[in-house]
Amino acid sequence: MALTERTDELSILEEMLSECRRGVGQLALISGPAGCGKTEVLDAFAERATQAGVLLLSATAKRSGAEVPFDVLVQLFGGGAAPGRLRAQMDTFVDAVPWTTPGDAAGTQALRILYAELLAWTADRPLVIMVDDVQCADHESLRELLDLASRLRRTPTLFVFTQSDDENATAALIQAELLRNEHWRRIDLTLLSVEGVAALVRAQTDTQHDPAPLPLSAADIHRLSGGNPLLVRAVLDDIRAADPRRPDRAFGQALVACLHRSSPETLAVARGVAVLGRPTGVPLLADLVELGREQTRTALRRLELAGLVTGGNFRNPASGAAVLADLRPEARSWLHQRAAELLYLQGASASTVARHLLETGETRQRWTQRLLREAAEVATASDDLDFASDCLSLALESSLDDHERVSALVRLAGVVWRRNPVAAVRHVFLLIEPSRRGLLSARQVTAVAKSLVWHGMTGEAMEVIEATGRRGGLGGPGGERRDGELGMIQRWLRSWHPPLAKMVPDPPQQPESLDGADLAxxxxxxxxxxxxxxxxxxxxxxxxxxxxxxxxxxxxxxxxxxxxxxxxxxxxxxxxxxxxxxxxxxxxxxxxxxxAPTWNARLEAIRGEIALYQGDLPNAARYARAALDRIAPRGWGVAVGAPLATYIQATTMMGDLDAAGVYAKAPVPQEMFKTRFGLRYLYARGLYLAACERWHVALSDLLTCGELAVEWEMDVPSFVPWRGAAARLYLERGDRDRAQKLANAQLARAKQGLTRTAGITLRAMAACSGTRGGMPLLRQAVDALHASGDRFELASALADLHQLHQAMGERQRANAVFQQAVRLATECRAEPLRRSLLHQSSDEHAESMVTKQPNGGLVKLSRAERRVTALAATGHTNREIAQKLYITVSTVEQHLTKAYRKLNVTNRADLAAACMPTMADSA
Incomplete structure (x- = not known):
């Protein structure tokens, strides 16, 4: 194993061994924090000493063996490295000692014989006795070892002990005894420098034969490990393992091993640091782990010397999790409970205290309820919805007060709703029973009722509203607030669920008479x-x-x-x-x-509807689809009709009937058809079915939409112009009278100043009025729609106007209107409308499309190229063009190739858009 920045220490041990050869006994104490390489230095020296021909006896003291008398002594003199006669004497000693009363005469005699035998061995060659972690040695072995060191100090014997930096009674005893030996030296190991870490990384990489560069620099590894060699190797092991499920497994194991090799006080303080999760100062930490402040301060210093802690907190973010995972669940829970109480008494923030309460899993103290709700409010405001939900769930589970439980449950339902309306249903449903008992405030009733209506549970919503009215005694104490909330519910239901709104009793005090605060x-x-x-x-x-x-x-x-x-x-x-x-x-x-996925989805649905009203069909479909993707259709409840209607209508207008059909055929809540969303959905589905040429069912949807709108007094053409759409379907079936009646009725209901509504209605009337009668109406419709900004409806009106100009033989006007209509339809990506215009156009109109570029410059196409390009742009195939112009297909292909190059396009899909001139100012 590579040793880095430890050559000086090894040199000191070799010098001491040289002194032993001259008959002068030596004693070395290698000290340092856990993980700093004391054992590695000991092993490296042992290898060199063995090669030098000395007699080497070694042992490792363990905490588990501290209660076993003479455990270390048995390892030294009864192990396989000891000569046979020493092992025999050690066996005699073990047999002779009555373990219940160590130190009797028989044991003492056996030890004397053992030491005499050991002394005889030193006459031939030096003796090296090594004990790793001597501070963990059993008391009996430690006493005899120190006595032996005193007896052999004038013999060629070198004692080498390793000891951690922890201060305890054993370490103090060893230090006191060593001071009596004039030939002893203390060797302190320190943490590696950044350069030392780099050298260790290079050595490890060479050993692994891995030429790939590491994702962390030596400075990064030093920052995470503190220069502790054991932790440096653990970081390297984790990098090589690259297990995404347990990215810091080796580091965590090494860290815990370091702590368990430290003193109990150091381990306790490390656990306290892990539980608190942030620097808090010695007083709080000492109270948490129930140690004195000086003991705590000393333990923190030991942790810093070992490279584990800096500034009162762990260096590596993975450290805290590893330490907590090593704790038994009940011990961890107890520490978090105590931390919460201490922090609360210190006045820490609600969020800080709540995080500890959550780790306990339960709490019955009254102060915790208020604190958990406060922490949830802060978390909700900062969008930490998971933490807010956890706080409210704990408050709900641990409270014994009904009002507190209801308050927590209402807030929890709101937080969950913001993220996932489906998940919030079970919380909302649990609030029905408290509403029967009058435990909900008037405002909470409103929130619960609206949530129930959203999910189509109108019976339950009505029960909540009625129960509140009965128990509250309208007009009684708090009656003004209750009346205001009932007025609020009624108004809200009027725009959401008209049938249910009629079932809510009118409050004695109308909203108009409420005080200024309520009006605001x-x-x-x-x-x-x-x-x-x-x-x-x-x-x-x-x-x-x-x-x-x-x-x-x-x-x-x-x-x-x-x-x-x-x-x-x-x-x-x-x-x-x-x-x-x-x-x-x-x-x-x-x-x-x-x-807040729910908030985003609801605003995206509105943004898509705005785009639809502007004729921006791609954005209408995009925003509606985004809203449906952000919240599953089931989570939308009855409101799903809004984004569905926008998406179906936009994709139908763009000619993507497959996309529209997927959502038009998807199941929807039946309760939706009792809401305003049902009206929009029926209207959009009617347009889709009409595009599919399913006239009968399309008309049924539109007429059902109209019947409900009339019944609910929600018959507003600016909301759903169902009459105009139905009128066109009647015209398709040849029933002009019904179409005319519907168009006139829509015009009568259209409010003055609503330009888009007026334009749509005038266009419907023009369709029912014939060629001469329709012309002025269409001109008015075009003017209104141009002012409204709805490009799709304007393009549709221009298409109708183009047809009338053609029918009246007004070729020049027809051509001008045609160009505007095609350009708008192309911009809106209203493909069915664009195709219809191109197929209805004359060859002259089509040819005029390619005479100018958008900037007004002449396109340098020959007459033959222009004629071929015009027909191709209007959807004709190469064979059809050839037949129409009496030329070969090959000639058509040659003309198109040249035209594509001059127009800088590559396919027919781009051809029409590339040919469009700038829209004229007027029709």
Missing amino acids: DGRLLGAALLSEVLTRGAEDVVRRAEDILRGCGTEVDETTLEPAESALLALLYSDQAERALTWCEPLLAAASERY
């Missing part, structure tokens, strides 16, 4: 505004919504999420998509910085 409650304002927008319409929506959003700020948390959601949707359903986007983006960015 964003939950109530947001729910009220969205409810108004979805039912009778609201006045001054932009100002009210933006006031709510300003009140929420740019931070997302449990108190701001829902008001912000309501305000964003109120803007969106008032045709203010651009304003909704302006407010949504920073909220989504803020949520992405928090560990």
